[in-house]
Amino acid sequence: MAIDSAAPRYSAVAAGAALELRGVTRLFGALAALTDITITVRPGERRAVLGSNGAGKTTLFNCVTGDFPPSSGTIRFFGEDITHFPPYERIRRGLRRTYQISALFPSLTVRDNVYLACRGVSRGRFSLLRPGTNDALMHATEQLIQAVHLTPVREQLVAELAHGQQRQLEIALALAGAPRFILFDEPAAGLSPTERRELVEILTSLPAHIGYIIIEHDMDVALRVVESVTMMHNGRIFKEGLPHEIEADPEVQELYLGAGHG
Amino acid sequence: MSLVQGTHQETGRPAAARTSWLAWPEFNQPAVWLVALILLIMPAIASNFFLIEIFATTLILGTIALSLMFLAGYGGMVSLMQLTIAGFAAYMVAVFGLSANANISLGWPWWLATPVALVLATIFGTLGGTLAVRTEGIYTIMITLAIGAAFYYFTNQNWAIFGGHTGINTIATPKFWGVDWRSDVPYYYVTLGVAAFCYFAVQYVSRAPFGLALQGVRDNPRRMAALGFNVNAHRVAAYAFASFIAALGGVLQVWNYRQISPGSVSVGACIDILIIAVVGGITRPVGPYIGAFIFVILRTFALDLLVKFGLDGNRFRLLIGLGFLAIVFWSSDGVIGLWERWRRKAAMKGGGHGHR
Ligand SMILES: Nc1ncnc2c1ncn2[C@@H]1O[C@H](COP(=O)(O)OP(=O)(O)O)[C@@H](O)[C@H]1O
């Protein structure tokens, strides 16, 4: 119930861009990990961010979620200026993310992990009462676990899971509640070809109103699940376009694709 | 191990999975009932000396250490000020209640003085927690220790409220329904009731959203924020919860000794609570009570034992220290850890014969 009630609260504002970055710069000491990034993403749009290691892709995500706030520039989420919001306020507004290196709760079970994700974006975060068997969030939890095919291991501690399963759980945590926009940071890293196919299936079967940005090195995965591509290089946006344009672009090939395959 | 292995068809939720989320799965364990029974009939078994000096004292120290277990085990926050919070509650009972220090004590009845003391001590601990959550790891230990030390020196020097280094004496204890609740057997049941309440409260909350989220904060605070949790607010709330438990322990303690002085809130006493929690084990609420029992037994009998061997009886701390070292050396999770390791081994041996 708590999940459903979240949806209408958002939809009234859903005009214009889902995510809008204006002149976002992030410094780490003297190093500019991001320089003057300006991006607009429509609601429901699905975009890939490409770029070699150290290009600033993860830092871009960190700025949007507030893990590391930007040094300058503004970030709007569905029209609202969230530049100075703490991460949890951004998440409660429907933003979600996954981490490049799985950031899970290793000493809790799969179910507890997913339950926390569901609870984090609903009321009762401080509740002292154990959830009953008819708890709405428990149902949501079981459904999410099933959606990422972790039902057989839901009682296991996360520390005992295989890598692929941890990556699946990482995605489940980002799907909890009523996400409006999701940032996937290299979700396919370390997955087998079969697991990659499963991932593509999950991404393509997301409801159409949920937009996302995916950082992905594997072109087979990335270009199949997005409608637009942003290339980054040295903390700047290098090129934006449609997937086939980017793939065919000689500069891009030289900089990234060529290097990646060679 | 591949993702496809997860069966899409599996929709049913087996009964076993459900029961683990029922309100009180703990009551399914016969050991819990056995221990409860023994504790309940203890006054018929044990002498009054054992009842108060060993068992009631264990339950009090265990409850104060339980508040540390809650913070450290579930929240990853090692607070050395839990005894200070208990001591604060004890002082407040003396200040608002009735004592021989008529110039200090306000003389309120116990049923008014006690809740006021609990509330004030909880506020005190929560404020301390608000400072402590700004830090991590060793700095949390330092700041809570500093609060404990500051309180100790303050009570020593403040005569108007805390009665200086002599403290406050002959504090009145509850008497109602024709029972003197400080006489040995009623008092034992009071401590047992409070300790049981705290134990089950912690056990229960550990599986409630608040407690689960606290464990999430311990495992990965950054991810908790990225799931919508206000991590610092959660930590402060954990301090409030733990402070209330510590305060309950402090009230029991002041009723036990009927006096409170700076010696009861010394830095050494703060560290005793840490030792009790670590020796018992901080992964489960029963740990602090096991640790407290070992501590009290050693403190009570090591003296005689040492004297028998011609050593200074006051060296009992040496024994406790050695025990502390041994346990930390053998098991990172105290006596509980040793016990669980032994049980796993036993289960593995037994596994060859029968199956369950
Ligand atoms: N927390 C941090 N502290 C210091 N430097 C960082 C931090 N995070 C990222 N960087 C630096 O910022 C640059 C961009 O990193 P990142 O965003 O992780 O790149 P990508 O995800 O594209 O591989 C790199 O040079 C990296 O070393």
Ligand SMILES: [Mg+2]
């Ligand atoms: Mg990265």
